[in-house]
Amino acid sequence: MSETRRVGVIDIGTVTARVGMADIQDHVVLSIVRESRICNLGEGVDAVGLISPDAIARVLEAVDGFIAFLRDHRCDVVGCFLTSAARDARNADELLDALRARGLAPEVLTGTVEGALAFRGVAQAFDCHSMAVADIGGGSTELTCGGRTDDGLVVDWTHSFDLGARRLTERFLSRNDPPSRDDLVACCCETRMAFEAQMPWMEGALAHPDILIATGGTVTSLSAMGLGLETYDSAVVQGSTLTVEEVDDLGARLAAMTESQRARIPGLQPNRAPVILGGTLLVGELMRASGFRELTVSDFDGLAGACMAVERSLDGTPGPVGFLPATVGLADLVEP
Numbered sequence: 001m002s003e004t005r006r007v008g009v010i011d012i013g014t015v016t017a018r019v020g021m022a023d024i025q026d027h028v029v030l031s032i033v034r035e036s037r038i039c040n041l042g043e044g045v046d047a048v049g050l051i052s053p054d055a056i057a058r059v060l061e062a063v064d065g066f067i068a069f070l071r072d073h074r075c076d077v078v079g080c081f082l083t084s085a086a087r088d089a090r091n092a093d094e095l096l097d098a099l100r101a102r103g104l105a106p107e108v109l110t111g112t113v114e115g116a117l118a119f120r121g122v123a124q125a126f127d128c129h130s131m132a133v134a135d136i137g138g139g140s141t142e143l144t145c146g147g148r149t150d151d152g153l154v155v156d157w158t159h160s161f162d163l164g165a166r167r168l169t170e171r172f173l174s175r176n177d178p179p180s181r182d183d184l185v186a187c188c189c190e191t192r193m194a195f196e197a198q199m200p201w202m203e204g205a206l207a208h209p210d211i212l213i214a215t216g217g218t219v220t221s222l223s224a225m226g227l228g229l230e231t232y233d234s235a236v237v238q239g240s241t242l243t244v245e246e247v248d249d250l251g252a253r254l255a256a257m258t259e260s261q262r263a264r265i266p267g268l269q270p271n272r273a274p275v276i277l278g279g280t281l282l283v284g285e286l287m288r289a290s291g292f293r294e295l296t297v298s299d300f301d302g303l304a305g306a307c308m309a310v311e312r313s314l315d316g317t318p319g320p321v322g323f324l325p326a327t328v329g330l331a332d333l334v335e336p
Contacts, residue, residue, distance in 0.1 A: 002026050005314065008075035009306045010066050010104065012095075014042030014085040014138030014166050015275060016217055017059055019066035021073040022307035029124060029304055035069055037062040038271040041095075042085030042139045046167045051089045060098055067102060067333050077327045079310040080104040083114050084139025084164060103333040105326040111160020114302060115142030116321045121305030122213050122298045123153050125238070132209040134286060134295075135302055136216035136279060138166035141286070145200070145209055155321065157206055159198050163191055165218050165279030173278050177258050184255055187281050195289035212292040215301040217272060218279030222250055223297045224267035232267070238299040244287045251280040 004025045011018045018036040022029050039058040045051060070078055080099060086092040086108045099106040109117070118135035128147060135142040144158040172187035173179045179187075200206035223240045224232055254262055254277040263273035287295060309319035310327055318324045 004030065005311050006073065006075050007307050007310045008070040008073065008078040009303060009310055010063060010080040011303050011306060012041060012059055012082045012086070014083065014164060015040055017062045018303055019069050020303040020307055021070065021075055022304065024308065024311040027308060027312065029308060032304055032307065033073065034303060038269065042166050045085050045089050046170050049088060049090050051085065051091055051095060056095050056098065059095065063099065063102065071330060075330060077310060077314060077329060078104070078333070079306060079325045079327050080106040081306055082106060082108045084137055088139065101334065103328060105328050107326055111140060111142055112158055112321055113323045115144040115158035115160055116155050116323065117305035117309060118142055118215060118302035119144040119146055119155055119305065120153060120308055120319065121300050121302050122215055123148065124304070125298060125300045126213060128211055130207065130210040132212045132290065134212065134214040136214060136218045136282060137164045138275065139164040141282065145206060157200050161194055161198070163194055163282055165275040165282065168278035168282055169275045178255060184281070187278065188285055191282055191285040192289055195286055199290055208291065212290060212295045213298050214283065214295045215298040218276065219283060219297050220299055221268050221272055221276060222247065222280060222283065225250060225265055227267065229267045234299040237297055240297045241294055242297060243294045244284060247280060247284045247287065251277065251284055254280055
């Protein structure tokens, strides 16, 4: 049995910025502690292709707090990753330079790597030989298929869709509050067509997976809302299920509300209220396009997968799809 390593990851998504500290032994996550802040980095990026100065400032404020968190937890090594909004924005270097000035080694993940990390983080908590893992974010959704073999976890297929809770909200659902029927229909139609065009088992290229597991703030929020959780409890959310009928019912309920009314729903972070309807419609269309009547919710996600990749980097061992992240030590980080 090898020594336990403590690694840290800062994950900057389109809606949420997060930090995680994981204790890992023999490439297995023993425990993970997380903090998050809704920063909306991707606000307006789909329309204009630029990250706003205010969004950069919000992220950097969060990152400064995350650096203090990592110091407090005495992590051995730290990785920093960005996803959809940074992939799309022409001025992403402005944020990347500011992160480098803080001693971090930021990397903008490809959709393929993002999906593979989510698969790795989710799959470690499920004993399934054949699974589809959907990582539903603010700007993109990664669908990855694979399973557990005698040689460990294997990724068979992954695809990144430019469909996310914030992207759909800004494209279709921000003109009216609550949105009109035409807004809702347009959102659902485009989403379903995009998913159906890429389902590998529809053309016989891949066997239909046994289970659909979904992760990300949208599905964990839907689970918490459906369970009526006043306070989020990851142990209750992990492994919970949602049927397509339950998702549709939640979508209809959200669609009839104004944004301010959604912000008062038990189980939903008020700052997620602006994008939760777009995310809910996305989940329903993904389930229909993929042929699953039920999904399983995972509180383990790409952050756990990223921590596993960072831990493997200490040995120079690539993670899923050959990804070997850049990392720094605590001594490299600059005090804010």
